Amino acid sequence: MKRIVVGLAGNPNSGKSSLFNVLTGAHQHVANYPGVTVEKRQGSCRYQDHEIVVVDLPGTYSLTAYSLEELIARRFVLEEKPDVVVDVVDASNIERNLYLGTQLIEMGPPLVFAFNMADLAQRRGLVFDLEQLSRLLEARIVPTVGNKGEGRTALLEAIVQTAQEGRKPRLHTVPYGGEIEEELARIEGAVAQKEKELAEKYGTRWLAVKLLEQDEEIVAKVEHREVLDVVDKSVRHLRGIFRDEPEIVMADRRYGFISGACQETIRNSVERRHDTSDSIDAVVTNRILGLPVFLLLMYVVFWATFALGEYPMRGLEWFFGWLGTGVSGLWPAASESWLRSLLVEGVIAGVGGVVVFLPNILLLFLAIALLEDTGYMARAAFVMDRLMHKIGLHGKSFIPMLIGFGCSVPAIMATRILENRRNRLTTILVIPLMSCGARLTIYSLIIPAFFTSAWRGPVMWSVYLIGIILAVVCAKLLRLTIFQGETMPFVMELPPYRVPTPRSVLIHTWQRGWMFLKKAGTVILGISILLWGLAHFPRPAAEQLAGLDKAQAQQVALEQSLMGRVGRLIEPVIQPLGFDWKIGTALIGATAAKEVFVSQLSIVYAAGSEDNTDVLREKLRANYTPLVAFCILLFSLISAPCVSTVVMTGHETGSWRWAAFQFLGLTVLAYVITFMVFQLGRLWM
Amino acid sequence: MGKTVMEHSQVRSLSAVKTGEKARLVRVNASRGLNSRLASMGFVPGVEITVVSNGHPGPFVIVIKDVKMALGRGVAPKIMVN
Numbered sequence: 001m002k003r004i005v006v007g008l009a010g011n012p013n014s015g016k017s018s019l020f021n022v023l024t025g026a027h028q029h030v031a032n033y034p035g036v037t038v039e040k041r042q043g044s045c046r047y048q049d050h051e052i053v054v055v056d057l058p059g060t061y062s063l064t065a066y067s068l069e070e071l072i073a074r075r076f077v078l079e080e081k082p083d084v085v086v087d088v089v090d091a092s093n094i095e096r097n098l099y100l101g102t103q104l105i106e107m108g109p110p111l112v113f114a115f116n117m118a119d120l121a122q123r124r125g126l127v128f129d130l131e132q133l134s135r136l137l138e139a140r141i142v143p144t145v146g147n148k149g150e151g152r153t154a155l156l157e158a159i160v161q162t163a164q165e166g167r168k169p170r171l172h173t174v175p176y177g178g179e180i181e182e183e184l185a186r187i188e189g190a191v192a193q194k195e196k197e198l199a200e201k202y203g204t205r206w207l208a209v210k211l212l213e214q215d216e217e218i219v220a221k222v223e224h225r226e227v228l229d230v231v232d233k234s235v236r237h238l239r240g241i242f243r244d245e246p247e248i249v250m251a252d253r254r255y256g257f258i259s260g261a262c263q264e265t266i267r268n269s270v271e272r273r274h275d276t277s278d279s280i281d282a283v284v285t286n287r288i289l290g291l292p293v294f295l296l297l298m299y300v301v302f303w304a305t306f307a308l309g310e311y312p313m314r315g316l317e318w319f320f321g322w323l324g325t326g327v328s329g330l331w332p333a334a335s336e337s338w339l340r341s342l343l344v345e346g347v348i349a350g351v352g353g354v355v356v357f358l359p360n361i362l363l364l365f366l367a368i369a370l371l372e373d374t375g376y377m378a379r380a381a382f383v384m385d386r387l388m389h390k391i392g393l394h395g396k397s398f399i400p401m402l403i404g405f406g407c408s409v410p411a412i413m414a415t416r417i418l419e420n421r422r423n424r425l426t427t428i429l430v431i432p433l434m435s436c437g438a439r440l441t442i443y444s445l446i447i448p449a450f451f452t453s454a455w456r457g458p459v460m461w462s463v464y465l466i467g468i469i470l471a472v473v474c475a476k477l478l479r480l481t482i483f484q485g486e487t488m489p490f491v492m493e494l495p496p497y498r499v500p501t502p503r504s505v506l507i508h509t510w511q512r513g514w515m516f517l518k519k520a521g522t523v524i525l526g527i528s529i530l531l532w533g534l535a536h537f538p539r540p541a542a543e544q545l546a547g548l549d550k551a552q553a554q555q556v557a558l559e560q561s562l563m564g565r566v567g568r569l570i571e572p573v574i575q576p577l578g579f580d581w582k583i584g585t586a587l588i589g590a591t592a593a594k595e596v597f598v599s600q601l602s603i604v605y606a607a608g609s610e611d612n613t614d615v616l617r618e619k620l621r622a623n624y625t626p627l628v629a630f631c632i633l634l635f636s637l638i639s640a641p642c643v644s645t646v647v648m649t650g651h652e653t654g655s656w657r658w659a660a661f662q663f664l665g666l667t668v669l670a671y672v673i674t675f676m677v678f679q680l681g682r683l684w685m
Numbered sequence: 686m687g688k689t690v691m692e693h694s695q696v697r698s699l700s701a702v703k704t705g706e707k708a709r710l711v712r713v714n715a716s717r718g719l720n721s722r723l724a725s726m727g728f729v730p731g732v733e734i735t736v737v738s739n740g741h742p743g744p745f746v747i748v749i750k751d752v753k754m755a756l757g758r759g760v761a762p763k764i765m766v767n
Contacts, residue, residue, distance in 0.1 A: 490757025
């Protein structure tokens with residue numbers, strides 16, 4: 001069986017991902033490109049006796065060195081040399097889509113064009129002479145309808161045939177006109193003579209084009225000063241003639257080539273007129289209605305994720321509870337077996353505590369897939385852009401941040417909707433500041449214990465607000481420091497609205513759910529066991545436990561454990577925040593999951609079962625002031641995100657360094673802020 | 686190209702074009718990065734731009750080569766048309 005590697009290129013909104021789904025079905029997996037936060041989807045299928053491996057490249061308009069996504073797409077074509085590149089073209093919008101095509105033509109891989117959404121083009125009154133256009137582009141053209149699965153066989157056939165022919169020299173190049181061609185010839189000559197290695201790898205024509213465009217990546221690869229001198233001279237010469245950068249003039253010439261080809265081969269029998277999309281846009285991007293519509297839809301997403309998800313979530317909670325009791329029952333009731341404790345309190349409680357979020361994750365990604373596939377996401381980004389732009393983020397960043405109020409883990413996964421890496425990293429790093437649902441359990445323990453009912457609302461509100469303000473400040477700071485650089489001003493295509501297909505929505509949803517389960521079963525499981533070990537070893541001697549009731553025994557065991565000892569060890573460090581070792585121990589436990597804070601605190605105070613929080617509240621009131629209580633709230637809000645968040649950040653950013661940076665950065669921030677609040681507060685009270 | 690037309694009519698920024706009006710692009714006054722990105726999205730000299738909605742405030746929506754696009758704050762003033 002022969003293996004054919006296919007790179008799938010195309011503009012954003014060209015229907016590339018639905019075509020990818022059609023080609024590969026469920027045989028796909030998602031990862032990141034090594035070391036970068038850009039998603040790499042790969043899948044495979046069989047056609048006749050060929051195994052066809054399809055790599056979905058990032059959707060781009062061009063292949064310059066200005067954005068990471070474009071660099072990744074072009075490196076794939078140049079360095080990995082796929083057997084075939086398929087350029088997915090939105091057939092209802094040929095000219096703009098073929099711009100990317102002209103650049104692929106110049107790179108010289110065996111090329112196939114998929115004229116996607118051919119049905120839409122037909123309805124718009126476009127008539128193609130594909131045979132003639134195929135001759136002009138010197139590549140096969142296959143009409144497809146991605147969301148209906150039409151044209152699959154024809155496309156696979158074209159891929160196989162093109163792969164068998166291999167690379168062949170082109171009869172025509174994309175023409176740039178006399179003056180530019182002269183300079184290109186000059187540069188080609190210099191490159192062929194001095195940079196043999198580069199010329200062999202990339203071809204002289206493409207190198208010359210990129211050098212004349214002053215492409216940063218290619219310029220940096222040139223070793224001989226003389227070549228760059230030739231380029232500089234050409235650039236100056238052309239600037240003099242055109243009074244513009246050569247790259248802009250060249251872009252113009254590419255469009256010239258395309259429109260020449262289209263004029264001969266495409267007839268447009270109907271003028272573009274006001275369509276349904278325009279009518280919907282009149283409402284959803286309306287300056288008065290836009291925001292309310294957006295907020296309403298976000299409310300629905302949020303509601304679906306957390307309210308609707310609660311029922312299956314309760315089912316899962318019940319299941320893990322049942323499993324825990326069942327496993328526990330394998331030992332006699334009074335048994336102190338550490339294996340039982342490991343299985344029940346470590347493994348089942350740890351993994352179960354994360355897996356119960358699966359319904360939320362599935363519902364959230366179902367909602368996101370629907371928003372994306374219908375075309376509303378572009379509008380949402382646009383409505384929020386003004387606000388988000390002020391803090392240096394993209395309009396779309398709003399969605400993951402909103403999800404963060406439910407749980408940071410799906411929120412971090414949701415940042416995949418952001419194409420720009422800097423935006424995505426900034427958003428990921430500040431997401432834990434959105435106060436998540438698990439922290440609510442801490443608030444609902446502490447707030448009623450220390451504040452009168454008139455103050456409970458405002459205190460709670462202020463905690464959430466502080467989180468939001470800090471997120472905004474941190475995002476802005478990150479954008480001004482480590483993620484410096486021009487925030488690409490917002491120019492976004494508003495694709496026509498479409499009815500999403502169940503198939504692509506379901507594939508999308510399932511992929512996210514599966515990814516989440518894999519994490520829970522591996523890394524999160526390991527860390528749960530580790531934290532369990534910290535809280536249970538070393539165990540106290542039998543005589544220490546003599547005569548104690550169960551709650552007291554647990555208290556002694558935790559005090560003696562590594563976690564308890566570390567809690568004592570850090571007491572001098574956290575004392576300036578108003579915390580003692582008991583709070584310290586609970587805070588360490590809270591890194592497993594924020595809600596563990598409550599159960600840990602209840603153990604150190606030997607307050608008995610978790611259900612009876614009144615006893616614990618009583619003890620807390622006796623030991624701490626409302627100021628300390630507020631400091632606990634603040635610290636739990638800001639500090640160290642939970643283990644699952646850390647794991648997800650590491651996974652999504654493709655680097656543990658970012659996860660460590662987030663963990664330490666937030667902890668330091670929490671320390672500084674709590675320190676100031678406690679010390680200043682003490683002066684007043 | 687745009688140059689000959691420029692001599693006949695006045696160059697102004699796209700933000701001065703009213704809703705429903707059409708204009709031809711002359712140049713984009715932005716950084717090389719944005720210039721190149723816009724060029725790849727079809728913003729090349731001579732192209733016809735239809736303003737679907739000229740915010741004030743609110744969204745700035747245009748149609749270029751049959752594609753509807755939203756421009757963020759600060760982009761329209763950089764686009765020179767006539």
